Amino acid sequence: MAGLIALPFTVQAGDAPTPEIPKAKEKATEEYGCVAPTDYMRKNHMSDLMHKRDDTLREGIRTQKFSLAECINCHVTPDEDGQFASFGEDEHFCSSCHNYASVSVDCFSCHRDTPEETDYQHTFNTGNNPHHGKIALKGKKLSVETLQVLTEGDQQ
Amino acid sequence: MSNKTYNADLSRRHFFSKAAAAAGMAVAPGVFLRQVHARPADQAATSEQRWGILIDTNKCAKGCDSCVTACMDENGWGRADASEDKSSPHQKAQWIRKVTIKDKQSGHVQSLPLMCQHCENPPCVDVCPTGASMKRADGIVLVDKHICIGCRYCMMACPYKARSFVHEDLEDQKVVAPRGKGTVESCTMCVHRVDKDGTPACVEACNADNHNAMYFGDLKDPNSEISRQLKEYGGEELRADLGLNTGVRYQGL
Numbered sequence: 001m002a003g004l005i006a007l008p009f010t011v012q013a014g015d016a017p018t019p020e021i022p023k024a025k026e027k028a029t030e031e032y033g034c035v036a037p038t039d040y041m042r043k044n045h046m047s048d049l050m051h052k053r054d055d056t057l058r059e060g061i062r063t064q065k066f067s068l069a070e071c072i073n074c075h076v077t078p079d080e081d082g083q084f085a086s087f088g089e090d091e092h093f094c095s096s097c098h099n100y101a102s103v104s105v106d107c108f109s110c111h112r113d114t115p116e117e118t119d120y121q122h123t124f125n126t127g128n129n130p131h132h133g134k135i136a137l138k139g140k141k142l143s144v145e146t147l148q149v150l151t152e153g154d155q156q
Numbered sequence: 157m158s159n160k161t162y163n164a165d166l167s168r169r170h171f172f173s174k175a176a177a178a179a180g181m182a183v184a185p186g187v188f189l190r191q192v193h194a195r196p197a198d199q200a201a202t203s204e205q206r207w208g209i210l211i212d213t214n215k216c217a218k219g220c221d222s223c224v225t226a227c228m229d230e231n232g233w234g235r236a237d238a239s240e241d242k243s244s245p246h247q248k249a250q251w252i253r254k255v256t257i258k259d260k261q262s263g264h265v266q267s268l269p270l271m272c273q274h275c276e277n278p279p280c281v282d283v284c285p286t287g288a289s290m291k292r293a294d295g296i297v298l299v300d301k302h303i304c305i306g307c308r309y310c311m312m313a314c315p316y317k318a319r320s321f322v323h324e325d326l327e328d329q330k331v332v333a334p335r336g337k338g339t340v341e342s343c344t345m346c347v348h349r350v351d352k353d354g355t356p357a358c359v360e361a362c363n364a365d366n367h368n369a370m371y372f373g374d375l376k377d378p379n380s381e382i383s384r385q386l387k388e389y390g391g392e393e394l395r396a397d398l399g400l401n402t403g404v405r406y407q408g409l
Contacts, residue, residue, distance in 0.1 A: 059200035059201060060294070069331045110335055110339065112330065112331050
């Protein structure tokens with residue numbers, strides 16, 4: 001009896017192969033790669049995605065940070081043949097970990113699990129601020145030329 | 157700028173074409189451009205706008221289905237979705253359809269596109285038990301598939317048969333239009349385009365074919381093309397007796 005109870009604890013953590021998490025296509029930020037530090041993302045990506053989904057669908061807020069489509073664009077990368085893994089396969093960024101942890105997600109019953117544009121380039125840090133606590137349009141400055149045209153363009 | 161004024165010769169069109177580049181910026185202290193710019197990505201849609209579509213049935217060509225195919229390609233249903241192959245034709249998704257109506261007395265035949273009418277008082281929202289069927293602040297009626305349980309009450313409540321239910325697992329959805337088994341869906345007025353100051357795919361396709369039977373715009377902006385058309389020529393609601401105040405209006409019925 002004692003052996004039966006002890007059995008679960010005799011399994012070493014190292015017995016299960018650790019997931020091979022595919023590398024992201026490029027760095028969203030210089031500082032820590034992803035849109036937030038890796039530790040934060042591992043722990044909180046689900047609540048950020050959950051929060052973002054309601055903002056986007058119900059209010060039309062379409063910032064790129066924590067946008068599922070942007071996650072997929074950067075994190076789901078093609079293999080040598082240019083083929084993308086689907087969710088469920090170990091090679092897919094999301095399922096590499098979710099398979100390991102046996103946590104199922106519903107996202108991809110509706111959402112696309114691969115990038116639509118295969119030559120996708122990031123457009124982060126180009127003035128599209130996350131909406132949390134940021135003043136509207138902060139950092140979204142008009143170029144000197146545009147301002148000039150707007151303010152002085154047709155005046156005589 | 158504060159002590160200068162725009163020259164009176166400045167044409168309105170010229171001004172707005174440049175103003176559009178400002179994308180919601182203040183041109184100068186105290187001078188703000190309203191309703192001619194894209195809403196910044198980090199700001200929520202507001203009730204300052206109400207988006208609508210006006211359809212001139214006299215210009216809508218019989219036999220033409222550009223709007224329908226454009227919607228399919230944009231949102232990935234119908235011919236653009238090979239994975240919905242087990243459903244019978246009447247089960248398959250139909251976000252927009254062409255309807256032909258005939259006046260039995262005169263024999264006059266008309267053709268028009270029919271989709272979600274984006275009601276101000278949507279019956280689909282009234283009956284939804286989870287709050288998934290919803291109307292955005294700017295009047296666009298949507299299904300929040302995150303919380304849709306697929307009960308299909310909204311499909312029964314809709315007088316326009318505008319909603320569809322997805323019966324099977326789908327693959328290769330469009331990024332802009334997530335759709336999947338067990339949820340209800342309908343025309344979104346291409347909300348992903350509208351949020352980026354764009355025009356719905358159906359309207360764009362109609363104009364591209366030089367039929368120009370569809371106008372998209374802000375019903376609350378008296379200077380928008382749709383408002384001017386409605387003011388001058390009027391526009392009917394389908395089933396106006398229901399008092400739904402639809403965002404989609406028809407001329408020439």
